[in-house]
Amino acid sequence: MYFSTIPLIITSSKKQSTNSKIIENANKARIQSALKDLSQNDQQLVLITENVDQEIEQLKADFTVIQAAGGLAYTPNEEVLLIFRKGKWDLPKGKLDDGEELEACAVREVEEETGIQNVALESFIQRTYHTYQEHGQDILKETFWYYMKAEKQDLHPQTDEDIEECRWVPKSFIINYFDNMQPSVKDVLEAYLAHL
Structure with a gap:
């Protein structure tokens, strides 16, 4: 957390x-x-x-809790899909819609935020927590992360969600992005590097 x-x-x-x-x-x-x-x-x-x-x-209980889900999408050649949002490198994720399953939310967010299609959900990675303030409220975001496989394809950032760029990054280069990402996202990527 x-x-x-x-x-x-x-x-x-x-x-x-x-x-x-x-x-x-x-x-x-x-x-x-x-x-x-x-x-x-x-x-x-x-x-x-x-x-x-x-x-x-x-x-x-001390926070307004928001549940979200996201994905670490990678290609058969072990290139990872990163997005650049609000000055930081990130992984695609978003809030759970009413009645939506976590896995469906994760896939939807990856596809919407990057423009890729035919994402294959694999397995659960981990859950992360981080806090922030929004409109005077203390928020605790609980994010459920999943591995996903995808073929390398053209990327189209969802600019209305403040995503400026999407990029396929080779596994061996991921650590070069760590200095400019939130620690919880770095934790997910470190789990990926240790897993494969």
Whole structure:
């Protein structure tokens, strides 16, 4: 889970790196206070708990939760589909429509945002969380990510969704984009690099 670019690790493990600030519970006020108190050496917040799922659910109660789904689409030659939106490299994703299944949402968003067709849904990768403010509300976006296979084809960015560019990137070049993407998106790409 990310607060801006600062990770919040919710874990049952008592072993933590020295670059962590330990917090006792995951309510929004305590996290915001801890974020302000982070020292130069602290790179993440860590909540150690016996029940990770329960802590996540309690934390979600402090936010307006938006569910989204997205995809890591790649070709048989291991080229990954990236989009450039709002000054950052990203993966296609979007909000779940009423009554829509997560998998259908992921495929729809990849096709709409990039213009590709005939995307083959493969398997679930992971779920990410990040927070932001919108119209004075604290939002927690819960995104479900899926692997997808596609043939390499011409790309057409969905400009009305602020997507400026779509690009097929060879697997070996993906890390060159890490410095200009949100940490949660980087996590998904790192899972892909470790998976294949």
